[in-house]
Amino acid sequence: MLTEVRDTLLALYERRNDFNADNQIVVDGYTNFVFRDLYGRVYSNHRINRQLKRITAKYNQEEHAEAEQEGREENPLSPITCHMLRHTL
Secondary structure, X not given: OXXXXXXXXXXXXXXXXXXXXXXXXXXOOEOOOOOEOOOOOEOOHHHHHHHHHHHHHHHHHHHHHHHHHHOOOOOOOOOOOHHHHHOXX
């Protein structure tokens, strides 16, 4: 893992702990999740997938406009799911 990514995730984790130090969620015996909302709840895959869909749609919209402006073929992102992220390195 890149040092920058690790440092960013640790900072996010610490920031969430400032809000939720006493509210530790346990899922299948696991705790200390990095991605939690302000109430300490773990994000569901449905919620993550919805955000990924929004992110890729926005990227593709911007890519379409840039490609049109530059007179080139666009290169859109394929749909991304949290399950796909699980299998990336």
